[in-house]
Amino acid sequence: MRETWGVTMQNEAGKPDAGEERLRLPGWLLIILIGRHPRKTLVRIVVFLVTCFVVFNFILLPIRVEGISMLPAEKDRSVNFVNRLAYLWHGPRRGDVVSIRLAGPHVMYLKRVIGLPGESVAFVAGRALINGQVLDEPYEKLPCDWNHPPIQLGPDEYFVVGDNRTMSWDDHTKGKATRDRIIGKALL
């Protein structure tokens, strides 16, 4: 006679099963560890692992932010996710924080989109100008004194820049990113 996991396991003669005696743990502990139905628990674990694999490899990429170029929105060594489905139906929008791939997906830039395809982007006295108009940037808390002549974005190009512009122009990584390099939008 066999009942469920966690209760006394006995053989047909009604005596405890010698081989399984070592498995005997308190019933409540077994229920916590593997549930009342081990097969169902196993299926749930497999489904959970497959879901995690699919979600965190193809939909939400976990990233760790390194550096201070996106302060104060993204702090150094903070954790975030990149939503790879964000731009399935539309392109990146102004103000979005996006991830931009280099040679592959293991190291990416995290920047904010300020210029859209076809626009011109310039910096005057630290203010970003889009098509000659000052861009309102409430997320920019750390002002700068950048001055740079305008560049024209192509039909497939976005202008991305970090929020922290206190560093010098040359030390800050920013510029035109083609659409195929933008792999998703920061979730948090």
Added chain:
Amino acid sequence: MKIVFRMVVLAALAALGVWLWLVVFPDPEKAIRKRLNELAATVSYSPSQGNLARIAAVQRLAGYFGTNVEVNIDVPGRVQHTLVGREEITQTALGARAVVSSLRVKFPDINVTVAPDKQSAVADVTLDATIAGEADQLVQELKFTMQKIDGRWLITRVDTIRTLSWRPNTAAHHFEL
């Protein structure tokens, strides 16, 4: 039983043959990846590295490059320089080791495109370098052009790729607030 034994031996021999084939004639893409990862390890060094080990590493470094290699370094805000030939590379590596106490180089992403003749290839690589005394890591995309010379994949050209380009228009207008 005898047939089963023979089948097992045959399978083991076939596996050994495949393994030997892959060792003797490695897949070019895998060989290039391995070579670039070895290059990253050779370029990296720690403050505790002795003088002999340092010189040996720099000499090994030359072996990764072709004789007339050209390295175009153009990292915004850092350096803009072109190195030509193995000798200049080794001299620069020695000079850098005298100035920077430690360097850790990794290539987390390597995309290799091998030419149809399998004698040349281009590798698009992400460089991730941690330099002593600098708070931020250096992240840069590089393009390695490689050629198979005497059975070894050697780097013949290195170019810096501007992932985010900033090229102002020549007819720039000036705006005032």
